[in-house]
Amino acid sequence: MIDIKLIREQKEYVKKEMEKLFVSVPIDEIFELDEAKRKLLFDSENLRNIRKTLSKEIASEKNAETVSAKKEEVKRINELIKVQEDELGELEERLNSLMLNVPNIPDPEVPVGKDDSENIPIAYFNEKKKFEFEPKTHYDIGEKRDLIDFERGVKISGTRFYVLKKGFAKLQRALIGFMLDTHVNYHEYEEVYPPFMVNEECLTGTGQLPKFSENLYKDDDSGMWFVPTAEVPVTNMYRNEILPMNKLPIKHAAYTACFRKEQLSAGKDTKGIKRGHQFDKVELVKIVAPETAKEELSSLIADAQDILNRLDLPHRLIRICTGDLSFTASEKFDIEVYAPGINEWLEVSSCSNFGTFQARRANIKFKRDNNSKAEFVSTLNGSGLALPRVMIAVIENYQTKDGFIKVPGALKPYFGMEEFI
RNA sequence: GGAGAGAUGGCCGAGUAGGUCGAAGGCGUUCGCCUGCUAAGCGAAUGUAUGUCCUAAAAGAUGUACCGAGGGUUCGAAUCCCUCUCUCUCCGCCA
Secondary structure (H helix, E strand, O other): OOOHHHHHHOHHHHHHHHHHOOOOOOHHHHHHHHHHHHHHHHHHHHHHHHHHHHHHHHHHOOOHHHHHHHHHHHHHHHHHHHHHHHHHHHHHHHHHHHHOOOOOOOOOOOOOOOOHHHOEEEEEEOOOOOOOOOOOOHHHHHHHOOOEEHHHHHHHOOOOOOEEOHHHHHHHHHHHHHHHHHHHHHOOOEEEOOOOEEOHHHHHHHOOOOOOHHHOOEEOOOOEEEOOOOHHHHHHOOOOEEEEHHHOOEEEEEEEEEEOOOOOOOOOOOOOOOOOOEEEEEEEEEEEOHHHHHHHHHHHHHHHHHHHHHOOOOEEEEEOOHHHOOOOOOEEEEEEEEEOOOOEEEEEEEEEEOOOHHHHHHOEEEEOOOOOOOEEOEEEEEEEEEHHHHHHHHHHHOEOOOOOEEOOHHHHHHHOOOOEO
16 A cells, blocks of 8 residues: 555655556545545544533533533534544545555656566576477476376366476475575575465455455455465564564565466466466565665565576566556566476566555554654565476476486485486 | 453553543663663653644644444443454363
8 A cells, every 4th residue: 555645745746656557546536535534534533522521521510400401412413423424434445445456656766668568678697508409398298207297187176287296296395495495594584384374454465455356265164365475474474563673674485385366368378387276486575674675675586596596597587667567566576487398488486675565554564763653664575486487497497308307406405316307 | 162261551460330541550661860880779751543733844732543353322431231353271173
């Protein structure tokens, strides 16, 4: 949520920023609702003040007639208050629901562009590998060697589910361990293992709700939601908290499964394990003082990239333009890894700075010292990394001519004596 | 799932014949004094949200709300009533 005061005091500026996002946002309507709300609030507060005074007078008044006269007066005032506050409640509800759908304001450095075609690849890392043979796709290798079972995945769950077997199941497990270990041992993140199911406030707090409910799984019985990313439970660990400055920055690395409905047109991205309803991910989450957010974003990106560097995988960094920013982000970079079999750049991480946008929704604050007032923190996160696509990259980049996978050096400790999958 | 107890400010903990309670007291914290330094002692300050006035802004002044959440009774509720949530203890069940 953006600060309503921005709309109140700099309406035209906010409108211009929203234009950069190429979305239509009812800023004028919000502005007017806010005006009306404040006026009503002022009036009803004045009435309450009068009521309070009268009530106190009743308490000390001796004369019975005066007492009952004043009681009648307060009753009349209460009726007025009731009318005003009903209206106020309605206004606030409308205002709030509109505000919850206002996206974050982009950072000034984000290039203006209408959609993903205007994202900018800003750097390439690690050479693409040269093959003396035509590299196969991960799904060809997986099916041929019985390392992925797509049919049984569909049988037990449905479309876009698969079963990893043997070496591939182990590879995923090794990658999870490797990623967590790297972030904890070399990048100073604190590992957390959060619930995979959360209450509704969490999804509102990080901004998935109310706008994106159609992409989330929910258990109607308990009212709990399956996490679409570890960002949700981990950021919300600090919901409604005021953190002391010396706790910041908080850096967490968390493994979770992620669940998304991914209501794509049938046939898109259906091959392989690139996009499923359930996937594993190691997520990096930071809670920081606002003035450090931009440098923390840089180091977060570097931490995510480090995984790919240690695996020696070719990848590139993409700067996301305004039109392709996610709802909650003020600035975002994607990391894409190259997979030679399917010949695609695959998004394995999306690193975002949310500024105070999520902190406002989730009410996460900090105090610079004991006497200073609480301010909103900035939150950031990025995948570190998404498992299926790193799997694809490892499988396809490390394949041998005869369909085996050479274990990358960084993963050796997780494979013991095995050199090939 | 069954039975009982409870939910007050950063923490502990008063406060039920409803009124002057945003809330005693203690601890902690901050600032000042004192002291060779530290401790002790003394003094002061110390919640959040939101509105209005003032200001270039901050500061400041002032209003309102908040004693788990929501609703009700009343002129008036932390205090009474209802619903819900959570925590603790005991029993049952279970990986």
